[in-house]
Amino acid sequence: MNQAVIVPLLLPLAAAILLLLTRRRVSLRVRRGLNLTAVALELAAVLWLLVLVSGQGILVYQVGNWPAPYGISLVADRLAVWMLLITALLAGFTLVYAVQGTDSGSRHFHPLFQLQLFGLNGAFLTGDIFNLFVFFEVLLLASYGLLLHGGGRERVRTGLHFVVVNLAGSTLFLFAVGTLYAILGTLNMADLAVKVRETAPADVGLVRAAGLLLFTVFALKAALVPLYLWLPAAYASTSAPVAALFAIMTKVGAYAILRVETLIFGDEGGPLAHLIEPVALPLALFTIALAALGALAAHGLRRQVAYLVLLSVGTLLTAFALGTPAGIAAGLYYLPHSTFAAAALFLLADVIARGRGALRDRLDPGPAVPAAPVVGGLFFLLAVLIAGLPPLSGFLGKWMLLRAALGQPAMTWVFAVVLSTGLLSIVALARSGSLLFYRAGGTVWRGFLPQPSLASASLTGQDVCLLGSERSDSADTAAASGPDWQRLAPVLGLAGLCLALVVAAGPATDFTAATADTLMHPARYIQAVLGGPAES
Amino acid sequence: MEALLAGIIASLTGCGVYLLLRAYTFPVVLGLTLLSYAVNLFLFATGRLTVGQPAVISDQAMGYADPLPQALVLTAIVIAFGMTAFVIMLALKARAELGNDHVDGRDDGGQGT
Numbered sequence: 001m002n003q004a005v006i007v008p009l010l011l012p013l014a015a016a017i018l019l020l021l022t023r024r025r026v027s028l029r030v031r032r033g034l035n036l037t038a039v040a041l042e043l044a045a046v047l048w049l050l051v052l053v054s055g056q057g058i059l060v061y062q063v064g065n066w067p068a069p070y071g072i073s074l075v076a077d078r079l080a081v082w083m084l085l086i087t088a089l090l091a092g093f094t095l096v097y098a099v100q101g102t103d104s105g106s107r108h109f110h111p112l113f114q115l116q117l118f119g120l121n122g123a124f125l126t127g128d129i130f131n132l133f134v135f136f137e138v139l140l141l142a143s144y145g146l147l148l149h150g151g152g153r154e155r156v157r158t159g160l161h162f163v164v165v166n167l168a169g170s171t172l173f174l175f176a177v178g179t180l181y182a183i184l185g186t187l188n189m190a191d192l193a194v195k196v197r198e199t200a201p202a203d204v205g206l207v208r209a210a211g212l213l214l215f216t217v218f219a220l221k222a223a224l225v226p227l228y229l230w231l232p233a234a235y236a237s238t239s240a241p242v243a244a245l246f247a248i249m250t251k252v253g254a255y256a257i258l259r260v261e262t263l264i265f266g267d268e269g270g271p272l273a274h275l276i277e278p279v280a281l282p283l284a285l286f287t288i289a290l291a292a293l294g295a296l297a298a299h300g301l302r303r304q305v306a307y308l309v310l311l312s313v314g315t316l317l318t319a320f321a322l323g324t325p326a327g328i329a330a331g332l333y334y335l336p337h338s339t340f341a342a343a344a345l346f347l348l349a350d351v352i353a354r355g356r357g358a359l360r361d362r363l364d365p366g367p368a369v370p371a372a373p374v375v376g377g378l379f380f381l382l383a384v385l386i387a388g389l390p391p392l393s394g395f396l397g398k399w400m401l402l403r404a405a406l407g408q409p410a411m412t413w414v415f416a417v418v419l420s421t422g423l424l425s426i427v428a429l430a431r432s433g434s435l436l437f438y439r440a441g442g443t444v445w446r447g448f449l450p451q452p453s454l455a456s457a458s459l460t461g462q463d464v465c466l467l468g469s470e471r472s473d474s475a476d477t478a479a480a481s482g483p484d485w486q487r488l489a490p491v492l493g494l495a496g497l498c499l500a501l502v503v504a505a506g507p508a509t510d511f512t513a514a515t516a517d518t519l520m521h522p523a524r525y526i527q528a529v530l531g532g533p534a535e536s
Numbered sequence: 537m538e539a540l541l542a543g544i545i546a547s548l549t550g551c552g553v554y555l556l557l558r559a560y561t562f563p564v565v566l567g568l569t570l571l572s573y574a575v576n577l578f579l580f581a582t583g584r585l586t587v588g589q590p591a592v593i594s595d596q597a598m599g600y601a602d603p604l605p606q607a608l609v610l611t612a613i614v615i616a617f618g619m620t621a622f623v624i625m626l627a628l629k630a631r632a633e634l635g636n637d638h639v640d641g642r643d644d645g646g647q648g649t
Contacts, residue, residue, distance in 0.1 A: 130608060137615050144622060148629075156633045157641045160561065160626055164639070167568050167619055168556060174575040174612055181605070182582035 004052055005061035005076045007045045008084055008121045011038060016114035023107040032099040035110045039095055042117065043088040046081065053081045054511075058518070058528035060127070068530045069191040075127035075529055078515040079332070083124040083255055086336045087248050089497060090343055091117055093490040097347050098241035100486055105150045112149070116142035116245065123252055127529055129180065130187045132256065133173050136221070140166050143249060146242045147234060158233040165230045169220040172213055179210035190529035193263050193522055197270035204271045211265055211275045215257065222253025222313050224280075225287040232294065235306035240350030243302065244343035250313045251339060258320045258328065262519040274323065281321035281410055285417045287314030292421035295428040301349040301361040304432060305342060308386055311425060312338030318414060319401045325516040326404035332512035334397030337501055341386040341394065344494035348378055351487050352436060363432055365439040371483035376437040378491060383429040385498050388422050393501040398422065400509070537585055541577065548574035561627035561637045568623060572616035579609045 015038035019031055026034075053059055053076055061074040076084075095113065103109040119139025126132050144166075148159045181187055183203045184195040199207050216227070223231040231250070235243045257280065265275040291310035298304035316338065319331030353361040355370040369375050381392075388394035398418060405414040501508055518524060548570050555567030583602030590597045591606070627637070634641035 130611075134611065134615070137619070141618070141622065144626075148626070151633075153633050153641070156626070156630045160630050160639060163623055163626055164556070164564055164568065167623065168571070170615075170619070171568075171571045171575050175578060178575070178579045178582045178605075178608075181608075182584075187604075 001052055001056075002059050002061045004045070004049050005059050005074045005125060006063070008042060008049065008088075009074070009118060009125065011042045011045055012114045012118040012121060016111045016118060019114060020108075020111040023111065028104060031110050032103065035113060036092075036095060036099065038114060039088065039092045039117070042121075043092060046084045046088045049076055050081050050085060052076075053078055058525060060528050069186055069188045072131050073127035073188060073190070073529050074125045075190075075525070076125060077525060077528075078511070078518050079255070079259070080124045082332060082336075082511070082515060083251070084121055086251075086339055087117065087120050087124070089336075090248055090339055090494075091245065093493045093497075094241045094244045094343060094347070096493070097244065097350075097487060097490040098239075102150070102239050102241050108145060109149055112142045112145040113245075115139075116146060118142075120248060120252065124255060127189050128187055129189055129192065130177055132189075133170070133177060136173065136252075137170060139249075139252070140170070143246065146245070147238045149242060150239050152237075154237040158230075158237045162230050162234045165220070169217050172220075173217040176210045176213035176217060179206060179213070183207050183210070188529065189259070189263055190522075190526040193266075193269075193526055194530070196264055196272055197268060199271055201271070207272055208275060211260070211272065212279065214260055215276050215279065218253045218256040218260070219280075219283065220253070221250065222257065222317065223250050223287075223310055224253075224283050224313065224317065225290055228287065228290075228310055231310060232298075232303055232306040235309065235346075236300060236303040240302075240347055243306075244346040247309060247339045247343040247346065250309060251316070251335060254313060254316050254320065254331075254335070257317065258331075258519070261320065261323070262328070263522045263525060266522050267520070268522065277321045277323045280317055282413075284314045284317035284321055285410075285413055287311075288318065288417050288421050289314075292424035292428070295425055296431075298428070299363055301352065301363060301432055301436070302346065304363070304428060305345045305349055308345070308425060309338075309342045311421060312342060312386070315398070315401065315418065318418070319404065322404055322408055322410070322414075324404055324408070325513070325520050327401065327408075328516035328519055329509065329512040330397060330400035330404045332515055333400060333501070333505075333509055334394075337393040337397050337498055338386070340494045340497045340501075341382060344491045344498075345382050345386060347487070347491045347494070348375070348382060351375060351484060351491070352379070354484075354487075356436075363435050365435055366441065368440040369436060372437055372440070374483040374488070376433070378488065378495065379433055379437070381495055382491075383426075383433060385495065387425045387429055389426070391502065393498045393505070396502065396505055537587075541581055541585065545574050545577050545581070548577070559639055561630060561639055564639060565620065565623055565627055569616075569620055572612070572620070576609050576612055576616070579605050579612055581605075582608075 019034060022031060058075060058077040062068060063072045063074060116139055119135050119142055122135035123132060123139060126135055144159065144163050147162060148155055180192065183206050184192055186192055186195055196207060220227040235246060257276065261276045265272055267273055288311055291307045291314055294307035295304050295311065298307055316331050316335055319327045319334060349361050352369055352375060356366050359366040385392045385394050388398040402415060402418060405411050552567045552571035552574055555563045555570060558564060583605035586599065586601045589599050589601040591601050591603050593600045631637045
């Protein structure tokens with residue numbers, strides 16, 4: 001069943017083309033339904049792939065049936081499928097939020113959304129480093145469109161920065177790939193891992209430069225210090241569902257770092273073994289520290305959440321840069337948690353901003369947020385999640401990370417930075433919560449009315465059902481004065497996923513430990529791609 | 537020939553980086569274009585510079601020109617082309633929305649020029 005590997009690529013591509021072709025002919029309602037159906041199908045395909053990969057190990061699909069080092073290989077190992085699953089779940093909930101009005105500004109929102117998924121899935125599945133570049137470009141081009149969706153001065157200004165920075169990053173990526181090809185003569189990642197062991201002593205410096213250049217590019221995507229400056233403004237100014245979807249974008253960089261670090265420059269990398277970890281660890285810790293300060297200094301809730309995304313990236317890369325199976329497993333458990341929690345906070349920040357009139361999400365005392373007990377309670381829950389307080393998944397992730405750091409040379413630094421920034425993020429979130437909810441005036445701002453009409457309300461209720469959320473019953477009963485359940489449903493869903501990570505912590509950590517084990521033994525990956533029965 | 541090509545790539549990259557660091561959108565777009573030219577030439581050179589060699593392996597020919605960098609360059613050119621078109625449109629939109637062509641949208645001319 002190796003063909004299953006390409007299904008998560010073909011589905012979003014086909015859906016994007018369909019949505020693009022029907023953009024003028026079919027009503028928005030139908031296209032929303034189409035897009036939601038496509039995302040549900042993608043989720044089903046990924047779950048199928050998850051079952052297959054858990055049972056049979058690494059699946060490889062050679063595109064066009066070209067044998068391995070010559071053609072492009074698509075590789076589904078546990079890491080890739082884990083990332084696909086996170087992407088599909090996140091996309092589902094952000095889309096449920098987006099169909100409640102965000103998508104009506106431009107006809108191209110839905111095709112771009114699917115193309116974004118196409119690029120993300122491709123980046124996770126590809127086993128070819130030039131193909132990784134191509135999929136990075138696909139997801140970036142879609143992300144430019146999504147980022148600018150809705151328009152406005154601030155969005156265009158930060159969008160320009162985002163685009164130019166990423167285009168410069170793409171150029172660096174090509175330089176790195178070109179250097180690797182010039183020295184090692186291959187672009188297939190498994191083949192690179194083999195060839196890098198036999199690098200001639202004279203060429204070690206060049207390959208090292210190329211590897212570190214690759215790391216720079218991935219660090220730019222992951223928003224590591226000092227390449228993070230584009231992130232907070234861009235995430236704070238774009239529309240809420242897009243910002244929530246972009247919670248996975250920084251993780252693409254982290255994924256690429258992990259893949260290259262373990263596969264090509266891993267234990268068996270010969271003269272170039274462990275090229276990336278010594279550079280990545282201090283940068284990751286520095287990112288955490290700066291992000292915590294940024295979260296403290298933020299004037300708006302969404303900018304604060306953007307800094308918390310940065311903080312989670314730093315934590316994630318700290319875990320990956322430990323370079324031990326326990327560290328990687330901890331990081332892989334922390335990854336979905338931080339993605340879902342940050343996305344939920346972006347969506348909730350938008351719900352809060354809609355209820356505060358002209359103040360939007362500025363952290364100033366203002367009018368009371370409508371349905372403050374529900375919204376405030378959710379904010380509290382998400383703050384506990386993302387700050388990593390017990391008993392929720394953030395705590396479990398950080399606890400596993402700290403346990404993995406025990407006995408490592410960098411233990412002192414990891415403990416000091418992770419624990420103190422945990423405290424700082426609690427302070428930052430507590431300040432926001434008290435400003436938004438406790439120090440609010442007695443009057444509810446009256447200009448607020450739920451955006452969607454009753455017609456679309458029934459549609460979204462139905463589609464929420466389709467994605468398996470438990471809040472579908474309350475979606476139809478939204479009253480103008482009550483909580484905006486339609487918008488809160490995806491937030492609740494994402495928070496529910498984090499809670500599920502706590503409840504199912506046993507199976508989840510088993511899976512991440514098995515993933516880390518696979519990653520630490522790249523021979524299996526190499527054998528599956530190059531040596532295995534090559535689909536002939 | 538190697539020195540000439542290296543010199544061209546170096547000067548294109550240098551000019552590209554310089555223009556990229558300017559404070560107005562037009563030089564930035566030009567800088568990105570020059571950088572993409574430089575990287576295209578660089579990719580082309582990764583297959584080593586050969587003269588008069590066939591692109592397809594045959595028994596008669598002494599060697600062959602590596603066809604893969606040519607395919608990579610083609611892909612890179614297409615992507616760079618699309619990206620340049622997009623960034624030009626974005627720069628125009630930024631000019632219209634912000635009222636000036638400074639990359640930070642400032643009227644005062646910026647400090648970096």
